[in-house]
Amino acid sequence: MPSVNVYRVKEMFYSLQGEGAQSGRASLFCRFSKCNLWTGREQDRADAVCNFCDTDFVGTDGQNGGTFDTPQALANAIKVLWDAGIEAAGGTTTTADSNKTKPYVIFTGGEPLLQLNEVLVDEMHLLGFEVGVETNGTRPAPKGIDWLCVSPKADAEVVLMQCNEIKLVFPQPLAKPERFEHIKAQHYFLSPMADPLIIAGRDEKKATNMRLATDYCLAHPQWRLTLQMHKILGID
Ligand SMILES: C[S@@+](CC[C@H](N)C(=O)[O-])C[C@H]1O[C@@H](n2cnc3c(N)ncnc32)[C@H](O)[C@@H]1O
Numbered sequence: 520m521p522s523v524n525v526y527r528v529k530e531m532f533y534s535l536q537g538e539g540a541q542s543g544r545a546s547l548f549c550r551f552s553k554c555n556l557w558t559g560r561e562q563d564r565a566d567a568v569c570n571f572c573d574t575d576f577v578g579t580d581g582q583n584g585g586t587f588d589t590p591q592a593l594a595n596a597i598k599v600l601w602d603a604g605i606e607a608a609g610g611t612t613t614t615a616d617s618n619k620t621k622p623y624v625i626f627t628g629g630e631p632l633l634q635l636n637e638v639l640v641d642e643m644h645l646l647g648f649e650v651g652v653e654t655n656g657t658r659p660a661p662k663g664i665d666w667l668c669v670s671p672k673a674d675a676e677v678v679l680m681q682c683n684e685i686k687l688v689f690p691q692p693l694a695k696p697e698r699f700e701h702i703k704a705q706h707y708f709l710s711p712m713a714d715p716l717i718i719a720g721r722d723e724k725k726a727t728n729m730r731l732a733t734d735y736c737l738a739h740p741q742w743r744l745t746l747q748m749h750k751i752l753g754i755d
């Protein structure tokens with residue numbers, strides 16, 4: 520497991536989970552910097568193992584980004600942003616329903632398993648959070664994660680053999696769905712690949728890939744379709 524002196528975070532934001540089985544759930548996203556499958560620099564994209572990334576994860580200059588010297592410092596910052604997110608949306612953190620639905624943090628990136636470690640997971644649990652992770656599956660995961668989403672990339676080796684959901688960006692010539700059907704998961708999703716360079720507006724590539732993913736799911740009922748709902752809604 521990574522022994523981290525300083526957590527490097529690109530951005531943190533309150534939104535709805537836009538992908539997978541938890542779609543629609545209020546979540547505090549903590550986007551770690553750095554990835555092991557792409558430098559994040561456009562000039563390196565073509566030669567990267569993962570060459571379709573739709574995310575800027577370079578540096579710590581995003582919204583609420585920065586460096587955090589201890590797991591407690593990062594966990595507390597996440598809690599503050601969660602509460603602020605609910606208040607800003609007109610809710611309150613003391614309503615009855617807040618006792619039923621736990622606060623939810625999604626560690627993503629970049630590749631979060633380069634930095635997420637057990638002490639930080641434990642700190643989030645101490646603050647009453649459920650912990651979700653979006654990972655490319657190439658690194659071992661710390662104990663205690665409540666919802667693990669594995670999203671395989673190209674021919675990168677997936678070392679996680681069990682998770683809550685597989686969410687495969689589709690189509691990837693080097694990552695055919697059948698390569699991941701042996702991984703134990705509750706859900707197997709295909710997510711149509713978006714054109715990484717189109718932030719808003721008509722994404723022709725995505726439209727084509729939505730058709731391809733739909734046809735694949737109709738022919739292979741083990742796989743379900745998930746869309747990036749946040750892009751449709753125009754939210755973070
Ligand atoms: C930016 S990644 C960060 C987490 C982790 N590195 C991973 O790849 O799962 C978050 C999610 O966005 C998905 N994603 C990245 N680029 C995409 C694209 N162009 N189209 C659709 N999904 C994409 C990834 O597959 C992953 O499920």
Ligand SMILES: Nc1nc2[nH]cc(C(=O)O)c2c(=O)[nH]1
Nearest residue numbers: 535536537538627653749755
């Ligand atoms: N709303 C929203 N949902 C997401 N699900 C996974 C995301 C990611 O970039 O990890 C993401 C994201 O960036 N925004």
Ligand code: SF4
Nearest residue numbers: 554557569572629655
């Ligand atoms: S593995 Fe994830 S963070 Fe890394 S480049 Fe690919 S999609 Fe982006």
Ligand SMILES: [Mg+2]
Nearest residue numbers: 573574627755
């Ligand atoms: Mg995203």
